[in-house]
Amino acid sequence: MPFSAPTYAQVRRFFGGLVRAVYRLEVVGADRLPVTGPAVVAPNHDSWLDGIVLGAAISRELRFLAKAELWRSRLLAWALDGLGAIPIERSHGDYLAAARVLQALAAGQAVVIFPQGAVRGDRAWQRGAAHVALMTGAPLVPVRLVGTARALSRGRIGFPRLRVIIGEPIEVAHAPEDPAAATELTERLRAVVESLA
Secondary structure, three states, X not given: OOOOOOOHHHHHHHHHHHHHHHHOOEEEOHHHOOOOOOEEEEEOOOOOOHHHHHHHHOOOOEEEEEEHHHHHOHHHHHHHHHHOOEEEOOOOOOHHHHHHHHHXXXXXOEEEOOOOOOOOOOOOOXXXXXXXXXXXXXXXXXXXXXXXXXXXXXXXEOOOOOEEEEOOOEOOOOOOOOHXXXXXXXXXXXXXXXXXX
């Protein structure tokens, strides 16, 4: 692109105002998100709007882990790169994406990982967010996005009131590679997110 990509602050300022006006966005528990230091933010994922809504709701700058297919569009790739999003190839173990997530957390950033992975298809909760939290000892922050599927989903557009509910961070002790622990933590995370209302 012949001009520089937008900064996170610029995009948040634009979409934040739009989302708050159009969807009468309500944010609950904003003070529960750590203001500084590494954090793995783990929301449910029901709509293509989820990332935009989450960015509008949370004042802290976020790094989003996003499917690599989004970078096929030059315009979208330009914007995503400007936002510091991290592309991940979902069809196989993407070690480069994993390394970038770990780098971001080591630098004290907040990284958003959607445990459900995709809006469509297999909706099972994956262990990625829990695995990263265990590897780094970063707190796992449960977030419930309410109403986004009614706002935008396949064949549906609406203007419901949206809510973002941030739960108490789940403190995670640094632990070696342990699939059983990651599975257990994922189930705990899912239960907490689904209980937020």
